[in-house]
Amino acid sequence: MNELRGRIDERFVKACELMLECKGRIVVLGMGKSGHIGNKIAATLASTGTPAFFVHPAEASHGDMGMITQADIVLALSNSGSTPEIVTLLPLIKRLGITLISMTGNPQSPLAQAATVNLDAGVTQEACPLNLAPTSSTTACLVLGDALAIALLDARGFTAEDFAFSHPGGALGRRLLLKVEHVMHSGKELPQVPRGTSLSGALLEMSQKGLGMTVVIEPDGRLAGIFTDGDLRRALDREIDVRSTIIDQVMTEHGRTARPHMLAAEALKVMEDHKISALVVVDEQNHPLGALNMHDLLRAGVM
Template structure:
């Protein structure tokens, strides 16, 4: 590819991005009380947020509905053509409808207006033509007009759809903040993703306990403690009394240090070589906190305690990796 052609194409790409960026900034400057009225109407809604739009505005509408739903504002998309053939029954008087149309004259959307108005619901219009049919009939008008499309032909929806997406994001995030929707709420909507695994999995869900927990009593010969550690394959063994009071921990690293200091390990008891006051974590903590603690302390396992500070289990970095928390 010739340098001149490459430069020309890069210039066009940058011009597109600049045009769309300028349009979003212009939208930001003209946000007014209508945007706040839209937020208040949605917060007061006892039904659902119904998003509709045709063509490219329909694709944007699906994205806006998905973003709203995943951030604490129950929403779904209804195709305007399908709505005119029965799906209008999905919409109730308790709902809020957000209708998208850059021209405000999309036939399928405009055809729904009489039926929507009869239901007595709140209609929010997102249009680039406030004087259009959609703009005039809306209870709340969100102006998405742009100076020009980024398409050199001025035909393909580009800048206009970018502005619609940005305004939808602004609406969703403002509602998220108003609802005090937090990380754990977000995770509940995304249980199958990595975020859900990080925010919903607790230490108690992954820890080794009962017969799977390598543990010995104080006074146990070191050789017996090593057998227990080898049997459970966690690279450590907990030292605790019969009532689960933790006395120490012994790890693979401790074994290497013991071998460096003592030639005969068979005469030793675990109390002589264990690490007293080991690092612990409460069983109800998030698994992500265990990861942070292990990374901070540069260790690969933690003893887990219950609400009374007693030994409840152990968790290894491999458990966190396997669960997808790391």
């Protein structure tokens, strides 16, 4: 793989520039093992901000060539550079005026000679002891393909949030797209009691809502504090009378809060940093809108 470092040259830069300026999609072609690598390269390009898809060269000769437009760029993979199914398509690609980038192990091959830019993916020896099965050569193509994708990602200013939009079903997508408002309990689900409520009354509210906490509200509707299962344990350790004690005496004043548009992953970090299991969600005037706990984030797949 050290040999590949020298291949990141002016030809690589030219290929990146062509792909960056492409108004259509990157269409990746490859037969056999090169086809499997091409499929992966197309998927990586598409998920990192460069629209791309794979077309099987044999199918292209039987109708799928219609999937390729003049606005597209073809990225063709072939270790020998003379794969018949790809070479057959070269006159048509040229006739349509489609830009061709090749990735071959033979810069003198028909495919390399026909390309606007050829990326040298040649290797001195396959990892296969017979020097026959595509092993080192396919790895070299994969590395060059990933290098193209990452160079384009960087040039486009592609962000982690952009990546998340391409992966909404994955763990990263959930962490970067899911917001507090999507998982918080609000409305009638939000446990809340006014200042002056008895501790027993607050416990009843907690039991009914099942969040292991309750919000305590000021007379003007703003957040006064929060009372959690942890506060209850500490109160019982002090042998406080549940019936005669009011919530104001045992609640945590104000407490840590979150905003509805905050990422759920940010809320998780607040909980972890402060070793707490619940957060009150408030608006800009500090009026409680909802609440969430660790279990909510766990169910949402943020943890």
